[in-house]
Amino acid sequence: MIKNFILTALLLCLNCYSFSQTEDLDKIDFKKSMFANLEMIKNIEAQMKYIPQSSFSSIEGTISAGDFYISAYEVTNQMYNAFLMDLNGNGLISLCEKVKIDGLGWKKLSEAYATASKYYDSDPKFHSYPVVNVTKEGAELFCIWLTRLYAQYDGAKYPGAEFRLPKDNEWMVAASGGVKNALYPWEGKFLRNKKGEYAANFKIAGEENIRLNPETGNIEILDDNVLYQSALQPVKAYEPNKFGLYQMAGNAAEITLNGGIKGGSWHSYGHYMQIAAEEEYNISNLPNPFTGFRFVLITK
Numbered sequence: 001m002i003k004n005f006i007l008t009a010l011l012l013c014l015n016c017y018s019f020s021q022t023e024d025l026d027k028i029d030f031k032k033s034m035f036a037n038l039e040m041i042k043n044i045e046a047q048m049k050y051i052p053q054s055s056f057s058s059i060e061g062t063i064s065a066g067d068f069y070i071s072a073y074e075v076t077n078q079m080y081n082a083f084l085m086d087l088n089g090n091g092l093i094s095l096c097e098k099v100k101i102d103g104l105g106w107k108k109l110s111e112a113y114a115t116a117s118k119y120y121d122s123d124p125k126f127h128s129y130p131v132v133n134v135t136k137e138g139a140e141l142f143c144i145w146l147t148r149l150y151a152q153y154d155g156a157k158y159p160g161a162e163f164r165l166p167k168d169n170e171w172m173v174a175a176s177g178g179v180k181n182a183l184y185p186w187e188g189k190f191l192r193n194k195k196g197e198y199a200a201n202f203k204i205a206g207e208e209n210i211r212l213n214p215e216t217g218n219i220e221i222l223d224d225n226v227l228y229q230s231a232l233q234p235v236k237a238y239e240p241n242k243f244g245l246y247q248m249a250g251n252a253a254e255i256t257l258n259g260g261i262k263g264g265s266w267h268s269y270g271h272y273m274q275i276a277a278e279e280e281y282n283i284s285n286l287p288n289p290f291t292g293f294r295f296v297l298i299t300k
Contacts, residue, residue: 022144028090034152037082041153044079044146047072048158048297049174049244056176058276065173069158069297070166073235073246074254075142077101077120078127080134083142086149099138101131102287109267109289116231116289128234130252130292136283139165139255139293146295160300165257170296175248175263175275177241184273185241185248185263191270193239200250200273201233201266232266232289249273252292259283265290 034041048069055064080101087096103117120126121133143163150161166174176182183189186199193199233251240246248254250273253265261281264272267290272280281291 024092024095030148030152033086033149045157051174057181060276063169063172065170070174071294072244074130074252074292074294076128076235077131080131083145099141102133105133105287105289129232130235132252132289132292133287135286136255143295158299162298163295166296168256168258168260171256171262172275177243202250202273203267203269253290255293
């Protein structure tokens with residue numbers, strides 16, 4: 001009983017925290033913000049992809065979801081920075097600090113990536129790259145901010161729409177591209193496409209890097225010799241799946257509403273490109289340079 005009481009109290013505290021952050025957004029003049037972010041809103045509206053009510057079969061069984069819209073690509077540095085600028089510009093300095101992009105995540109990964117913390121999220125060259133090093137709270141607050149901002153759009157195609165993180169089942173159905181027995185977000189059972197090109201941005205381990213440990217009998221990967229196809233790439237890199245969604249596997253892993261992280265990242269091995277792969281990261285690992293997010297749009 002004591003355990004249940006503590007859990008309930010913790011959930012109430014988290015709800016109060018979230019409510020407090022939402023209340024802070026009341027200080028924003030969203031009509032003014034809409035004027036400053038009109039082009040971004042138009043681009044977001046244009047990139048929403050409709051996912052019909054559907055299901056697909058996986059190792060977890062049949063996964064299904066009702067119809068919804070989802071963004072064709074992950075939230076970019078440019079989009080998330082527009083959110084932070086709006087918070088900062090409206091005097092919400094402490095809130096902005098709580099949901100900021102934590103560039104120190106690069107340094108925690110390796111000293112070799114330390115310089116990335118100085119420019120990745122702010123240099124215009126990386127505007128079209130996925131935002132990473134954010135928390136789930138930051139991703140959720142971005143969605144609330146986007147919902148309120150979109151409500152001020154006079155030409156809205158989806159009046160009264162709500163933006164939020166996708167649920168696990170929604171993410172998986174969207175990743176399947178409508179293919180009933182999908183293994184990866186692209187068609188086929190391999191990590192390469194018909195041209196022999198890798199279909200996603202992930203950590204590649206060639207045969208020369210894989211060995212059998214004679215003492216343990218386990219298969220091991222020699223991390224020191226692993227090749228990275230790349231660090232992060234633009235959100236529209238690689239081919240989209242049949243629903244028109246880019247990078248549902250690889251590049252940046254993605255936070256879900258349930259608190260999961262899906263899709264694997266540029267730092268993940270090929271196994272994690274599978275739609276139903278067990279999660280490599282979890283919320284306690286955030287923020288990190290591997291994980292970003294995309295959002296769904298729910299019409300009312």
